[in-house]
Amino acid sequence: MLELREGEPEKFCSKCGAPVIIACPNCSSRLLGAYEGVVSTGSSKPDNFCVQCGKAYPWADRATIILQLRNILEYEPGLDDADRLELREQISVLSRPEEDEKKRIRAGERLKQLAPKGWALAMPVLTSLITGELQKKLGIPPT
Secondary structure (H helix, E strand, O other), X not given: OOOOOOOOOOOEOOOOOOEOOOEOOOOOOEOOOOXXXXXXXXXXXXXXXXXXXXXXXXXXXXXXXXXXXXXXXXXXXXXXXXXXXXXXXXXXXXXXXXXXXXXXXXXXXXXXXXXXHHXXXXXXXXXXXXXXXHHHHOOOOOO
């Protein structure tokens, strides 16, 4: 039986103990949830990214963030199959924290060249994926 609760949500998750968030930590947009009066039998798993600012939520794992970056960049208008393949390769280099920093910077620069519009759209995802220092070197503004 589904129990509907009224009032403020709990401060911590009863399953994992993490703080409960009801709004995006980046832009304060409320998280999307169920519609009032509608009972769903589907998954109650929340989205991994804010629908307003695009930033990853704390529960999005690295693989999910990399896939989102790839989805944004690969659909740049005018890319051919060879460019898309190179994008995947450069994303792989950029997203590996153990990779040499110079290689990661070169990969980021190449991604900017290949998909400039996608690069701009991917800023919220990139800030979740790479360190502040690397962001500075790639000219990504702080959030």
